[in-house]
Amino acid sequence: MERMQQIVARARAAFNSGRSRPLEFRIQQLKALERMVQEREKEILAALKADLNKSGPNAYSHEVLGVLRELVLAMEKLPSWAAPQPVKKDLLSLRDDAYIHYEPLGVVLVIGAWNYPFVLVMQPLIGAIAAGNAVVVKPSEVSENTAKLVAELLPQYLDKDLYAVVTGGVPETTELLTQRFDHILYTGSSAVGRIVMAAAAKHLTPVTLELGGKSPCYIDKDCDLAVACRRITWGKYMNCGQTCIAPDYILCDPSIQGKVVENIKATLKEFYGEDVKSSPDYGRIINKHHFKRILALLEGQKIAHGGETDEASCFIAPTILTDVSPESKVMEEEIFGPVLPIVTVKSVAEAIEFINLREKPLALYVFSNNKQLIRRVISETSSGGMTANDVIMHSVVPDLPFGGVGHSGMGAYHGKYSFETFSHRRACLVKDLKLEFVNKLRYPPGSMEMVHL
């Protein structure tokens, strides 16, 4: 497909022209993006509704608000982020200039995902623009309304050659990945993450992979169960469970399992009313393929709550499974749906061991009044990020890096970390061409006595 080659070539030529480098230009493009989000808010929300049945305030707070906030942060901080950073000098370099020079990488590829289709292309795009790069954006074809809208809107507001949108599915993405990029940020599954990294390896292209996994949620006996369960319910069932950092499964003592179920049930009623299906705030599964996949996970499980489904509308009710066996299918893959398995463990030590036997997750959650216990869980496990006594929220702290580790990903972004991800930190040492006598120490003919000076 010549089209891909042309688009990338055009972006590269535009980058080589140098016009994306001045800070004024970058800020102007970011301002244009801000205008786009503000002016076209209705269309953005409509696309999100069409793709994921997200209600207005929900879609706004989960996708649009974050984007606007990131834009303001980038515009505000760009001069300080982009400024050369002087470094500590040693005795020999006291009279030199030593600093880190922030430079753009070149042409960046951003591959989005379908579950938060707007923010997951916009947030990386903001960082890539701020760092002075050209960007090719490939939104997920699964969230087709948002993809179409992004393809329509970006060229209306941004420099068309520097920032391009490519739409399409697997064949188009595969073709795109044969081109040379200077950085690739991919959000999606671990399986495809491997393919992206292997393709990047051909060009020695650095990658940021935002993948997923099963994010565990340990509930200690010593905690305010009502509060814990309300917070967990919010994070689990938002976007109908289709959130990379949703609490995937619960680990708790068998003695509190029943209470956990009761509290979640009560919260569900509070959030979505008696008839979840008719709540405007409860989403749907993105498509039939995922609907069937999640349905299959329920086979043979003890359903403590929920379990109702409607294929026609891709509706799966908020569901809780109890006494789940670690070997069952629902405990093998990331659920990415409104199904919450509870696996019982007798102690925090058992929970930690359970977690460490599995791949490192993108997020990890622990609920407890006991600070020591929380500290222990953090110290004895690893995960992309984590929140104690809540879920999701570490991802909205602007100064925390957001990314995975192991199978859940590599690299990080958000805020300043986006800027650094998409920049080259070039080490610079500028010396005086005079003052040669200092150098004589290092020149041959060498003697060991000189070395000890």
Add this chain to the structure above:
Amino acid sequence: NPYAGLVSHLRASWLSGKTRPMEYRVAQLEALGRFLDDKKQEILEATELDMGKPSFEAFFSEILLCKNELNVTLNNLSHWMKDEHVDKNLVMQLDSAFIRKDPYGVVLIIVPWNYPVRLFLVPLIGAIADGNCAIIKPSEISKNTERLVAETLSCYLDNDCFAVVTGGVPETTRLLENKFDYIFFTGTSRSPPVGRIVMTAAAKHLTPVTLELGGKNPCYVSDTCDVTNVARRVAWGRFFNAGQTCIAPDYLLCTVEMQDKLMPALREAITEFFGPNPRESPDFGRIVSDKQFQRIRALLCSGRVAIGGQTDEAERYIAPTVLADVLPSDPAMQEEIFGPVLPIVVIANMDEAIDFINARPRPLALYAFSCDSKVVNQVLERTSSGGFCGNDTLMHVTLTSLPFGGIGNSGLGKYHGKFTFDTFSHHRGCLHRNMGLETLNTPRYPPYTQQKLGLLTSTFEVKRRGTCTLL
């Protein structure tokens, strides 16, 4: 899989948690320091046998600079290990938001032959400092150093957590079949493209990598410069370790007038450094292998030999050589030289030099010499490279506060000093919230309303400075 047992043994050690306490890491790092002190003589001898490395150079690069990195790490370890607290917004004032530095687990360090101690030790310092276990794979080409490291390192480090694997390409290939939690590779960017092979193997396990590769490092010399000093600094950088340095100035770009001025100055510098017959100087190295010797010798038919050019196959000696009037199509301009040969390519002016550089893959290092700081700045601003040094060569990598790494074909990732510590740790975003104050969370819960949205917006928004609405 011949290494599966070893890797799982190290992984079990890591999972046991023994590498995590600071005391353990400090003990291992101090042991590395003792290794450098105790084995100093052996290191100088092994590297001399391997590539005729002059003792002065070996002490400088393999011992002294390594001890610097060790001391910087030991001096700062407790500070680097601490959780980094970050700013919070209004709603999170009672919470704790911080970045925790987690070890990755079992890391693999693949080492080249040219600075065979430094290039395993400096990454290893970071790996240990972060609480990882590590497998070190020295290069079989520097076989004396390989033997030294394989036989003696185990006397200093905890053998449950750190291991040395020896062998060549087949062994490295089998090693790479295993899952590692980080792979640190230093090696050639020439054929075969080992960096790509390593990254492709890493992709199968989603293993993050640092690749320290190379390329042709350009050295631009402007017409306004102190010719004597330029000649010395360039000659020093080019002929150090007989040119077998990834950041050596690979080729010179200058005007034909400057070439004429530089030649006698380079000749003088070479004589000053190595005497009238460099072959007899203890301060000039040899090529590491017959294969490399033959490869570099074949590059000599580029331009014309203005200085040096003598070779001796038995000794693997190639004289400090400067080639004049080299053309872009000449053999010496087709690959990274990695030998004591400095081609000079004549250009008309700085703009042409910059275009020449930018038409080629981005190098690991870039050098510009000028008494006019504007010229140095222009070259810096209009090019891209891993690192940059104005008015000298090599020295930017001796400052531990500067990151060292490539870009594009010259590599990805960076290290030295704190950057090594950051390389081998996962920076985990952590938020420890208060269980109370649940009412503050109400605006985020369904049922979603415009009113709640307004509240959320006001607490989570970042306002631009100067948007105060006082009219």
